[in-house]
Structures are given as structure tokens and as C-alpha cells.
Amino acid sequence: MRETLEALAAGELSVAAAEARLSGYATTSSGRFDADRERRRGIPEAILAEGKTPTEVVDLTETAIETTDRALVTRADVATREAVESAFRSTGATVHIDDRAETVAVTGETFDQPSLAAEVCVVTGGTSDYPVAGEAVAVVETVGADCRLIEDVGVANIDRLFDQLDAIREADVVVAVAGREAALPTVIAGQVDSPVIGVPVSTGYGHGGDGEAALAGLLQSCTALSVVNVDAGFTAGAQAALIAQGVDAADS
Amino acid sequence: MRETLEALAAGELSVAAAEARLSGYATTSSGRFDADRERRRGIPEAILAEGKTPTEVVDLTETAIETTDRALVTRADVATREAVESAFRSTGATVHIDDRAETVAVTGETFDQPSLAAEVCVVTGGTSDYPVAGEAVAVVETVGADCRLIEDVGVANIDRLFDQLDAIREADVVVAVAGREAALPTVIAGQVDSPVIGVPVSTGYGHGGDGEAALAGLLQSCTALSVVNVDAGFTAGAQAALIAQGVDAADS
Amino acid sequence: MRETLEALAAGELSVAAAEARLSGYATTSSGRFDADRERRRGIPEAILAEGKTPTEVVDLTETAIETTDRALVTRADVATREAVESAFRSTGATVHIDDRAETVAVTGETFDQPSLAAEVCVVTGGTSDYPVAGEAVAVVETVGADCRLIEDVGVANIDRLFDQLDAIREADVVVAVAGREAALPTVIAGQVDSPVIGVPVSTGYGHGGDGEAALAGLLQSCTALSVVNVDAGFTAGAQAALIAQGVDAADS
Amino acid sequence: MRETLEALAAGELSVAAAEARLSGYATTSSGRFDADRERRRGIPEAILAEGKTPTEVVDLTETAIETTDRALVTRADVATREAVESAFRSTGATVHIDDRAETVAVTGETFDQPSLAAEVCVVTGGTSDYPVAGEAVAVVETVGADCRLIEDVGVANIDRLFDQLDAIREADVVVAVAGREAALPTVIAGQVDSPVIGVPVSTGYGHGGDGEAALAGLLQSCTALSVVNVDAGFTAGAQAALIAQGVDAADS
């Protein structure tokens, strides 16, 4: 603790960074940022932009950079994406924006990107599943796993899937993203020997729409897989990342 | 009308049969039997045993034989199946019982079994789907269509299905019966060019159990198919039978 | 395969068309178009505009024309309908738009329209059911069956229905479209001997609104019929088209 | 009040009857019996046997007889029906039991049965609707209205209904009892000019089973009718009785 306080007194450390080191989180006007999460949980805290103003998101992003040298913002609308980009434009930080997935990844100048000896494959049933899949990809890349994205292989034409099956089998963990009846993750999980995480997507209309049929179907799947909530690309990506970290740790 | 009344007066026609000819239904102490249904609707009225006493079922079965020379009883428990069998044992009628599907089919001595130039294929995902599938088979056989039953080809091991695909493709209409997430009818409907009727089965536990996940998934299917209610093997069989009749009529 | 490659090399075949012939689908920047579906499934793949940009829809429509010489776009808003029309205006293609049903049908100059010896009757309960019914009509016309539309014969005044019953009985298959409590398909199915497909419509407010009462009622119907999801006019039309194809095939 | 107390002191009035006159209800070991209900509400309090022991039901029935000279017990199983019958066997009271509807009506020796100049018609879709319909009949007869029961006229064969329509039209109020999709009350309400009360019945299986489809359909009915809860024959009968009382009052 003394070391931290000395660094703070010497101006080598910001107040937020010092607080984060001492109590595990940094208190900001927009909430308490969990700077300790990556150490404790493996995955850094992401900033969910939904329900926050652009100013609040920028504030939290700055605290994240200050305390952990990187930030991942999810569900960021155009205004928020622009606000974050603008805030970091003239700093040394790198800002990577995925407009379709509505994510923003920021890394500080001296950030040391991790790299894992493990591969995650993210598969989608159709084009409209990308926003959810892209969120998963963003988290997986955050932890440094290899990430392969295979799109639009839904079972209406099962040849599209079988043409990609060898590629899918190479991954250490599969994130299978699908809407409507979500038969895709079930069919994949019957064919590969790695863990499959099913992500229901809120497409579909009428009874079972908004992803409820997809979710129920995945929970009832006759092939063993685990599931995350409807549209929860971030959660699926985080779980895949944790599995990839385990594979990497065993490998080294 | 005069003819009917004369036959009644002459004792050549029972009261029930005369009433059925004149008003389309026969009034019994256990309800009005819709003797006219096969002419009007293509499919004879079946006697749903569930919620009726064995005596009532026997009563209705006798009225059915009296007015239409045949009867189909569904959802008949052991006591009811025995009661019907016993009632017709020493008559000239033929009684066919399917214990797993809980159906009883009775035909009078002079019954003229129809025969259609059309084939229906009933497919199941697993062994526990048989009771529902068997109900469909019973109706299809009632109208005289060819009926092929292919069991236990669920998608957990998709090779089981692909080994049977050529056989399924030969049918004029497919009834696909499946529980849990019911991916099977969707996968089949992506591979065959005949109409597919999906039947959700009330297997599965937890969220979406009791066939609700299966039903929602079939309604959301990305391959076009129509659906009947959970466990409604009779309804699916009747719809398939009507389609088979259309094919047969066009054929002749 | 050699033939295809030679045609491609000779410039007689586009890359998309060649890919479609060889692998069954064409890969575009907006997804994989299932060019093989009509051969495999009887019904060509329709382009669901909902959730896609006008540009993506035009892109997929062009691929559909390129590989199968026709396209059917459903749930297309005004902007999308105009974009498709504009894209094909100066080509030899024919564009047919139904504004109430929000469908666009495009056929190439040399397209050979099929014609089936079978009739489909689409019936609605009220004026507000048209958008769903129109989608069904568009699919039925795609496969070349005769299609008769009978509107606004809901059971509140049952004479309206009975005045049309003879016409409905002439069809080989009936698509019955209704909202609120959806009693219409049940009443029709008690009176005709062809298969009836019930389509619940998302009208109605309060408990059971958005088509849920209609769907539940159709699934519970005391007269045998099969069902599609709420507002799924396309699915009902496709199922009717497959039945019409079966009747036509038997006929020839 | 003095009169009541004098009668009590003179032994001409029981304690329960005196309490009922003074405070409107009689306190028993099995609960407070609302002896005042018929005066205040038009319909006497019925004793719901479900969830009570036979002893408690007998106790409440005796209090009802003591304070109002009559009692109506609903949802009484065999043991309860026998207990009530046995309790009143050697008294001057008249006990009327309906085994199918599980009701018991008891009237004291000097009970003055009311008689209304109004008719209620109770209609059912099928045989299994009787238990609910019978409960409605019991309440209607309690208030002395004419009550006609027409059974088994569901819309699968609409001729059965149309043959009875003139009889139904004669009633001042119609109670229409139906399960599954419950189209019957809707069709009736389109044809008669008296108020129709729809009663959903807990038949049907799968999605919308247990009367939920019937209830939702009645609430969405395109013909104006009011509704009671699933299986609530008593409530429907009470509402019809109140309407009949209004007609009778206006008449006299």
C-alpha cells in the first residue's frame, strides 16, 4: 500500500489509479468502475453504454484507460461511438469501432495486448445475427484468443453448414449464434467435440418471437450445450474467452 | 327422406342410422355423434376417450358402427380399450388395438376399406415420440393411404436421418414428430419437396418443457412447414390424410 | 461440373450462377443466397426484407435473378419497394408490387412461369387481415397455382361466409386468415373436405392480443386443421403451394 | 333490534339467526356465513366445498339453513355430498344432488321457492362441458328463473347448433359453455339479440389447454359478449340470474 501512496504523492499515479489499486475499484461521478475485474475474474469490466449518456460513457472509458490501460464499450449508439472516438482522438490511444456490432475498443499507448494459444469459432445462422456475434468477437479479441467468424450457415440449406464443419471442428470452443428456432447450435453440437455455447437472437415474429423460441429450444437441446440470454453476445464471448484462457494456461 | 323413413318402418334401419341420414348426426345419451362428418369433412369423427367413461365410449362406438360402419377411438386407457374390445368380441366387427398409441379401430363386417394412391411418411425423433406418431398413423390408415413409419432419427446423430432421407422423400406428405427442441422437422423440411407437418411432443423438462419449446420452435422454423398442437397426432394425421386424398383424387 | 466451369470461362455464366450450380448457393456480401432451394424444396427462397437495408435487398434480389431468374421479396417497406423497382426499371425484368401486402415479385425476361392444375383459396375474416393474406397469395402465384381470394367473411355475420362456401369448397387447399378469436378457420374446416391451413393475425388488443388468442384457438380447434405462426402469410402460402404441387403432379 | 333480541330470549330464534339479522353474517367455527347476501346482492352465498372438509361443509350448510332456510353447495366431492345428504336425511329439508355437476341444493321445510318471469338458456359445445354447465343451472334454478339446457351443439357440425337456434333465441339471457377454442359462444352471439355470457371450460391439451385458449378467444370475440373465468359455471349462472331478476322486476 505504501508504494501506491508514494506513487500518488509523487504524481506518478492518478487518484483513480491509486484508489483502484487499494480498494479494487475507482469511484467516478458515473459509478464505481471495477478496475480489479480482469485480475479477479479474467475478463475486464465492459462498459454497457445502453442507458448511459455519451458523457457518462466517456467518463467511464477514461477511468478504464487510467486504471487498466484499456476499455471495451458495448451497445454504443452512433452518438456514443462518436463521443468516445472524439475523446481519444488526439491521445496516443487506439480506438477500434465496429459499427454493425456497436462496440468500441480502446487501448492505451503502452497497452500490452495478450495473446492466447487457443481458438474460438463464432458461427451465425444468418446475416441479421451479426450484431450479436460481433459483440462476442470483440470480447474474445480482448483476451487475445484467435477468433474465426463463419457467417450465414443456417440449417435451411444444411450444405452451407457441412461445407464449414471442418473449420468449426478446429476451434477449442464454439459460439453458435442463431435466431428464430435456433436449430443451428443443436446441429453443430451433435458434430463437434468442443464445448458449444448457444446464443439465441431476438429475430422472429409472432409466438416465440424476440428470441424466446430460440432460447427455449437451446435450453431443451438434445445435444449438450450451454446457453446465454437472448442477444447476450458479450456474455457468450466472455465465457468463450475464459475457456480459451484455461486451454492456454494448460498449454503453457 | 321417404326412403329412409320406409327403411326405418321396415326395421331395415336403426333409429340412430335414420336420424343420421336425415339430420347428419345421431343423438345418443353420451352426446350427438357426427355421422355425416366423413362425407362433409373427408375424415370420420374420431371418439376422444379422454374425459369419457368406458361405458360412454362403448356407447358412442356402437353408434358410430351403426351409422358409418366404423369407429376410431383415441386416447383410450386400458379399461376403455378392454371395454370396447369386449363389446365387439362376439360381433362380426374387427377390432384393432395399438397399446402404445392408445387407439382402437373398429370396422363392421361389411366395411369397405378405402385405398388411396398416395403415401404418408410419419417420422419421429426418438422412441418416446411413438404414442403421438401412432395416433397419426391410425388416422392415415383409416382413410386408406400408404403409411410408412420411420422412428428415432433425431438430429443429435444426423447420420441416422440422412440414412433415411431417400425414403422420406418418396412420400407425398411428411408428418414429423419431435419433442424437446424439435429441430428434426425443420431439418427435414429443408431437404424434401413435399409438405411437412410438424408435431411437437410434450417431452422435455424445465423451461420450454411439456412441448412448449418444440411448438415455438416449429412456429419459428426457418423452413416452411405447418404445425399442429402439442401431442396432436390425430390432427396431424387428419391433415395428412386430407392431403393424401387430394393427391389421390387428382391421380384418378 | 466441367460444363459449368466452361460456361463460366466462356463468359456465358456469371460467377454467382456458377457457384450456385456447383455448391447450391451463391455467396454475396449480404449473405449466402440459397439458389438451389426450389429444386430441393419446391419453393424458391424468398428474400425477407425486414431487418435488411434496401441496398442489401437489391443485392440479394439481383443474385436471385442471376441464379434463378426470379425473386420474391416480402415485408418490404416503401423505401425497399422503390429501391427494387428502381434497380430493375431499365432491365427486361418484370416487377410486380403489392403495396398492401408489402411484397415485390421480380421475374427475368426469359422466365418461364409455371402453371399448376390445382386451386388454392385464401379466405379472410376482415379487411385488416389482407396484408397477411396477400403474402400468401404472392407465394401461391409464384408456383403457378390458381389462387382465389375471398375477403371479409368473419363469423360475426355468418351469412357472409355461407354465401361463399360453395366457392371455397372448390379449392384443393384453403388458407384461412383471421385475427382476434379466429373462429373463421374452425368453422370453415367443419364444412369443407380439403385441407385447411389456419393463419392467426396480430390484430386484437388486451389479453390474447397480437394474435396469441387466435393462435391458441387454432391449435385447439375442434375441427382438424394445421397452423402457421402469427402473421406468417408466407409460410401458409408456401405450404399451400407444396400441396398444390402434389395435386398437380398426381394429376399429370 | 329489540324484536330480534326478544325472539332470541324467547327461544324463537337461534343465536346464529339473531346474529345474522343484527350484523348481516353468522360467525361459525368454519368461518363467517354471509346470511345477508341474498338481500344485498340478489344471489345467496354458495358454499364452495373445495378446500373444506365434509364436516366444515355440513356446519356451514346448517348455518345457511338456520339463517336463510336454504343452501347451495358447489364443487362437492362424493364424501361431501354424502355427508350433507346424511345430515339432513331425517330433517324436513329437501336435498337435491347433481352428481355430474357436483352440486347439492338444500331447502328447509318452509322454504318459499321464488319464481321469475324470465328464461335462461344454458348451451354447451360438448358432453364434457356438462359439469360446468350444471353448476350454472343450479344457481339459475336457485333464483327461480326458467332454465333450459341445450347440450352438445359445438361448431364442428354447425347444423347441430342451427337446429337449436330458435330455442336459444327465446331466452332472456344465454350462458354459452365451451372448451378447446370455444368458437360456440362467438357464433351464438352473432345470431341472437339477448346478452350472452361465455364460459370457457378447462378441456383441451397442449398450448392453450386448461381453458386458456377458450378464455382468450372469448375475450377477443368479434361479437360482443361478456366472460367469466375458466370453469366458473357458478359465476356465469349468478350473472344470468341477476339479469333474469332485472327482467322479472321490470315485468311486474
Added chain:
Amino acid sequence: MRETLEALAAGELSVAAAEARLSGYATTSSGRFDADRERRRGIPEAILAEGKTPTEVVDLTETAIETTDRALVTRADVATREAVESAFRSTGATVHIDDRAETVAVTGETFDQPSLAAEVCVVTGGTSDYPVAGEAVAVVETVGADCRLIEDVGVANIDRLFDQLDAIREADVVVAVAGREAALPTVIAGQVDSPVIGVPVSTGYGHGGDGEAALAGLLQSCTALSVVNVDAGFTAGAQAALIAQGVDAADS
């Protein structure tokens, strides 16, 4: 029939009016108007504006005036209300608009307003229940019953209700309109001896919001009442009107 045709030929009757007399309904470009409904059902068909364009509503309103000399439009937004008013401004018709309830009532110059010897009382729990209550009032006034509206007597302060109880007791039928937990109709029905129709209103938020708690509570009410769907002021008013007609008929 000859009379109608002669009047048509002589120009004394429009085509729509003639069609209405002969077949019971008039076919317009916006649907079939059920001109016969008042004779058959007691209550004239109302024109539900929701889901129709102002032009369609005007079209149907004109047909209603032409065939029945009056029209009631419900759920009419501002544009529709103005369109109807404008269409009839320079005719002899009388147009009555209720902006809060979004209803428009039109009567032709020679319309003979009925008058019933019966009273309906419409009661609300709070100010926000008026739009639904007003719809009920409009229908009741259409049939000519006396209609008293008592607002804002919810049970949070039960004195407000008890101050009005004598007035409510005078009515032949009570329509009780309430949102949130809808305890008001239950409390009223425990205190009056006329039939009570409960109308749940789509107020309230969170679990049971949108009127679902109110509806469920009314269906479970421990005091006997009948119910209509959430916000179904029209249906409740129509049912009350039919009861009032019965009282009036008995009276005369």
C-alpha cells in the same frame, strides 16, 4: 324482395341499401358492412377505426348511414374524427364527437332515436379510466338507455365510493371500469343487487401491468361479476345495452 327491387329501380333506394335488405350486408371497397346487425343482434355494428385509413372509415360510415341511418365509430384518432366530421358537415346528419373517448356518433336527419326504460351506470376508479368508460357510454346511448357516469371513486379512499353507492344501486346494470389491481368492481359487486360488468383498464406498470392484473383479478373476483377484455369499453357497453333492452322489453 320485389318491393326492394322496385324501390331500387325507382331510385328510392341506393344499391347498398337494397343489398343490405336482401342479403343482410352491404359490400363496399372497404369491406362488407353488416347492416343487419341491429335487427339480428340488438346492437348496430360499430366501425372500429383502428387499423383503417380515414378514407376507409368515412366510406364505411357513409354506408352505415345509407343503410341504417346511423353510425358509431370507435378508436378514431384526430385525423379520422376530422375526416368524418368534414364528410357530414354539409349534410343534414348530426355528428357527435367525444375527443377523450375517441368516438364519433353520426345520425341521419330522419333518424328515430330509441329510448329505453332502463338505466345503466358507468363507474370508474380514476381519471385515466375515462377513455374506456366513454366508449361504453357511447354504445349505451346508442340504444337509448339512460346512462349515468360516476368517475374517480377508486378504493384507495373508500368513502368516495360509499358516497355514491345509492346512486349506483339505482341502475339496472353497472359497468365498473378500473385499472391497476381493479378492486373497485369487486367491492361494488358485493354491495349492489344488479349485474356488474367489470372492465379492466391497461394502466399500471411492471408485473401485471397493461391491464393483466386487473383482468386476472376480475376473473378471480370473490363477488360474482362478468368481465370483458382489457380496455374493451365498447364490448361492456354493448353487453349493458343488451341487458337494458331486456329490462325495457319486460317493462313494456
Added chain:
Amino acid sequence: MRETLEALAAGELSVAAAEARLSGYATTSSGRFDADRERRRGIPEAILAEGKTPTEVVDLTETAIETTDRALVTRADVATREAVESAFRSTGATVHIDDRAETVAVTGETFDQPSLAAEVCVVTGGTSDYPVAGEAVAVVETVGADCRLIEDVGVANIDRLFDQLDAIREADVVVAVAGREAALPTVIAGQVDSPVIGVPVSTGYGHGGDGEAALAGLLQSCTALSVVNVDAGFTAGAQAALIAQGVDAADS
């Protein structure tokens, strides 16, 4: 800690009691008993018998007596109640059983019963609400508050409630227990100035049955009250007990 270990070594303390003192809970073969709960949470841990064998319940009850000198068992069926009674029969402990509420309270010989200067009033709508109300009473008595039980004052006859209102107003906190539509807690909360806790009861059938209508209605109540889950008499009693403790603490 040393003190505890010395007492254990000296045989003055059982192992379980020593473990409870040191770590806050006692580990048994039937689970970890939270001996520290009363100190930490105010309310001692109750033993939920549902889902446990009689042997397990006796085992946990003995540990509770050993470590805290008392035990409260809830949802105990006949066999469990007898097993507990029998286990403590020849000890100095006092066993109090409430058969209707299915609770068993055991206190050791030297138990020092607390006594609070605060009153809790438990009110029920009907006789069938007692089992839930009795559970609440048992907890309230456990902490030593005065507890008054007022039964069967549901709003169908509101005089029953108003006759008891003064008594209810005297309490520091009210637990209002009701099934079906559960209007009672709402009406009470409009009349008293103490906190009201509403407890929905799983009575009622059809839509909203099993306590769901009651729960939704209480959550939507127009008078401010807090709620516990359906049939959660224990939880309501515990919350009332904590409030009573607060009142008592302030008082002293």
C-alpha cells in the same frame, strides 16, 4: 475463541455448538445449520421440512436446539410433525404443533422467550387462508411480539371488515393474507396508517389461479403496501417481526 475451545475440551459444549460459535454455522449430515442467523439477521433460521425426510428434519432440529436452544419447523407433513414430537418427547424441551399451519416450534428447557413491546395483526380473507396465516403467526410469536389473528373478513361482505377495523388499526404492522383477487390487503391499506404486508394465497382456479392474480393485484395495488411471494407466510411473518423489533427497540 479460547473460551469456546476450553468449554469444548471440558465437555461443557457440544462440537456443533462450538463450531457454531466459531464459524457461525454447524455442519451436519443434513446440511449446514445457520446458528448465527438470529444474531446477524434478527430472525432465527427456520427449518423448511418440504423436500427433506423426517430424519433429516429431526437431525436439523436437534442441531438447532443444541446451538440456539430453539427450532421452528415449517411445511411439516404429519409424519414429520410426529417424528419431531417423538424425538423431543422425553427431553425437557417444549414442542408446540399447529396442525392446520403445519408448523412445529420447539424450545429447550432453559430457553428465554423474548418479549417485544409491539403488536402484529394477521388478517385473512377466508377460512382457506389460515395455513398461510398460521405460518406468519408462528414466526411472529417466535420473536415475542404480540400477535392478533382476525379471520374471514374478505370484501364480498365489507361489513365483516369494517367491524374489525379498529382492532386492526391498533397494530404496529399488519399482515394481510388473501387469495383469489386479493382485494382485502388493498382495502385495509387504504384505511390504516401502519405498514401493510400483503400475502397472496394459492387459492382460485382458472386464469390467474394458484395465487398469480392475487400476487399481480397486490403488486399493482393503488394503496402502498409491500408483498411477499404466493403462500409465503413465513416471509411475511419474518418481515413483520423485524418491523416489530424496530418498534420495540425504539420504545426501550
Added chain:
Amino acid sequence: MRETLEALAAGELSVAAAEARLSGYATTSSGRFDADRERRRGIPEAILAEGKTPTEVVDLTETAIETTDRALVTRADVATREAVESAFRSTGATVHIDDRAETVAVTGETFDQPSLAAEVCVVTGGTSDYPVAGEAVAVVETVGADCRLIEDVGVANIDRLFDQLDAIREADVVVAVAGREAALPTVIAGQVDSPVIGVPVSTGYGHGGDGEAALAGLLQSCTALSVVNVDAGFTAGAQAALIAQGVDAADS
């Protein structure tokens, strides 16, 4: 009463104030204001702005000030907040607005603010819970209890909560506000010995979103707590205020 009438005649009392004194409520064009509620219920009636026009809210606020010298407006959008502020700007009243919580509190010039010897602690899981928490704070401050707000201590980083636990333990009653899975109130209630009121918040997406998972989880909580509806900050605050009043009353 005479006193009130004399004051009214003398112009010392407004009509509304006089009516409020005599009948307990004041009748306005925007509804009946329950001026008596604070005396009867402990908590003054709040004006729910949602569903009312700014004019109606101002009207009711003026009546509240006129009859009770204060007003609390909840769920007030910007226009309503400005309308109220503007209406009272040049009067002697004090207007306090909380923009995040959308509340407006107005007190008259001579208002005598109560002060209770009791503390309420309002705790939130995250930043987006504030609007709901703020509503609770506003009510608690209305009755004059001490109110401490502790924000953003959700269990994802449980150290944030444990750092605040001593502060939370000091309160007489805890309002715990949380969305998503709402584990926070459960964890708090396991650690403190004061009553905890859980408030589910309508955050979260997918299955169980809109606060339904949070509500269900709180109702199932393994630690005893009571619950209010989703987002019902006002109700939770009112319940906490009533408990604080009880503590204060005992204290004095």
C-alpha cells in the same frame, strides 16, 4: 362542521379546503384529490403525472397545496416539471425538482416539515437504478425521516458492498434497488437485522428482462424480505416511511 362552514363563509377557507375537511377529498375537474390520506394512511397522496396532461397535474398540485399545504408529483416529464415550477414561481411555495428521478416536491410557505427519529437507507446496484431509488428518497424525505443513499454496490464486485455494510446496518429500514438478476437485496438481507424492502428495476434484456427476473428472484429470495412492483420506487419509499414512523412513534 359548523366551524368549517363559518370559515368558508368568512372567506378564510377555500371551497376545496372546506370540502376536504368535510368529506375527506376535494373534487376537481381533474379528479377527486384525497386530502385526507396523510391523516388516514400516514403518507400524503402523491400525484402520478404519467397519463395526465401538465395542466391536469398543475390543477391537482394546486388543490394539494390548498388543502394540505404540500404536494409530491412523481413520473413527471420535462414539460410537466416546468409547468409545475412555473405555476408556483411567484408564490411563496418552495419547489424542489429531481430531474433524474422525475419528481417535484412543493411545499407551501407555512408548511411545517415533519422530522422523524428514524433512518432509512436506500441502496442501489448500479447507476441506472437511480431514477427508481430517487423516487423512494423523495417519499422518505416527505415524511421527514433521515435518508441515506448508497449507490452502485452491485454484487459483481462484492467488495463494493462490504465496504458499505456498516453504514447500511445503521438504518432502521433498508430499501434495496436492483435490476437484472437483483442479487443485491438478497445478499444485504442476509447481513443486516433491519427489514429490507426489495425493489426490482426494469433493466436487463432478453428473457426475464424489464425487471421480471429481478421481481421473481426477490419473491424467491432465500433471505426474508418484502417486495414491491418493478420500478415502484414510490411504493417502497412509502412502506419505508410507514416503518420509520412506527419507529419514531415508539421512540417518543
Added chain:
Amino acid sequence: MRETLEALAAGELSVAAAEARLSGYATTSSGRFDADRERRRGIPEAILAEGKTPTEVVDLTETAIETTDRALVTRADVATREAVESAFRSTGATVHIDDRAETVAVTGETFDQPSLAAEVCVVTGGTSDYPVAGEAVAVVETVGADCRLIEDVGVANIDRLFDQLDAIREADVVVAVAGREAALPTVIAGQVDSPVIGVPVSTGYGHGGDGEAALAGLLQSCTALSVVNVDAGFTAGAQAALIAQGVDAADS
């Protein structure tokens, strides 16, 4: 293939084993056993006893032993467990039964048990979660991972959990099993850096009972975890096993 056929001809291979080698599954009278699943999917097919007769289970178990030298039976009631034990008693096979978890594991005499360098920790909230947890343990042990079971550490007393946190952190993957509100997996996932699989258990009563609150809460968890269906211990165990296999593979 030839090799297999020669072995069959030579009597060295049973027909079932030969079929399994050639087509991947063995066809029995009780269904097609997926003998190929372990090779293809990593986890051998388990035999779900629920819904099968003891005879069918024994039949499938024998086929499993014949083709894969081992079998795992889940959800086996007492009769089934005894039937399997009895069938293998006098063979060289080893039968391991877990009565609480209702599983039976059988291994052939020459079975070569795998062993993985990876650890799975299965944690439960309470005693009644064991049956589900035990199913997970059985699958994990099937693949040879180390498996540690930590029971009864629910958050009502959070010290119980914190005392075990170091042990939990040692595992490569955590299966967290909990009923009611299921806060436990969320709290664990905030504290460990390995993947957590949450398993909701069907405990709890009232709203959200039967595991629905637990499931919804886990899907909404603010700490990233993946989920399986209610009571799906087998699925959770299989997913954990696949992750353990990945860790082991990387390790070697």
C-alpha cells in the same frame, strides 16, 4: 469395413457392435443407440430412463456395454436401478449406483477408464440441490476429470461460501447449482477466474417457482456465466467435461 465384417463372421463381434462400427449407431428394439457419440462429441450418449420401461433401459444399457463397454443411466427410479443392477450382477461389469442422484454407471470388465489432468468443482446452494449436482458429478467422472463437490454454501449466510472460495478457485471449471433466486452462481462468478456454468434447480414455490426465477436470474446475471436448463445436471456436467477435456488436451 472388411475387417469388421470378418470379425462379425468369425463371431468375434456382435451384430450390434458391427453395426455401430459401420453406421455409427446400433438399432435395437428400444431405439437407435448412438455408439459413435463419444468419438464424435467427446461425451458418450447417456440413457435417459425417464419415460422408458426398466426393460427398455436394460436393453439399451446392454447395447451400450456391447458397443462401447460402458453405460450411464440418468433419472432412473428405484425399479430401473434394480433392474440394471440385477442384469449385470453376474457379469464381470461394475455397477455404480447413486440413489440420491438417481444415476447408474456401468463399466465392462475390460473398460479403460480415462483420466484427465483437469479439475471440475460442483457447488450447491442447499441440500435439496444434490440430485441435480449428483447428475453433473456422474458425467464429469465418466470422462475422468477430477471432481470436487462442495455443498450447502448458499448466500443467506455468505460466510459459508467465503470459507470455500479458495477451494473453488482451484478448479478449471465450476458448475454452480442453486434453486429459488439462485444468487449463488452470480456471486461465485464475480470471484473466480474460471468459467462458471449455472444450473437452476426446480425448488421454490409461488411466482417464479419450479426453477423459473432461478433460470431467469442466471440469464440476467451481472457476472458473465453460461446456463443450462432447469435441473439439467447432465447437460452442465457434459459441458464441464468438454471444457476439462480441452484443458487436458492442451496440457498434454
